[in-house]
Ligand SMILES: [Zn+2]
C-alpha cells in the first residue's frame with residue numbers, strides 16, 4: 001500500500017460499503033491525541049459537533065484488500081485481517097478471534113471516544 005493520504009472514497013472489498021474518507025494513515029489530524037494501531041481510513045463524524053472521527057476500514061495485512069472494520073468483514077488481531085484470511089489460517093488465531101469471525105457480530109463501526 002503506497003500511502004494514499006487525503007480524501008477519496010473507501011470501498012470495502014467484502015460488503016461493498018462505500019464511503020467518503022477524509023484521511024488515510026495512523027495519525028488523523030482531527031484528534032491529535034489519537035494514534036491508530038494501523039493505517040486506516042478515517043472520516044470525520046458528520047453528526048458529531050466536536051468532529052469525532054469514525055474509522056471506516058483498513059487493508060488486510062495478508063491479501064491487501066480494503067476491508068471495513070465491522071459487519072463481519074475483518075478483525076484486528078495485532079494487524080488487520082479480512083475474514084477469508086482468518087478462516088484460511090484459523091489455527092493461528094486465538095479462540096476469541098475465531099468465535100468473533102464465526103459469529104460475525106461485530107459492531108458496524110468503531111467509535112473513538
Ligand atoms: Zn465491509
Ligand SMILES: [Zn+2]
Pocket residue numbers: 060061062063064065081082083084085
Ligand atoms: Zn485478507
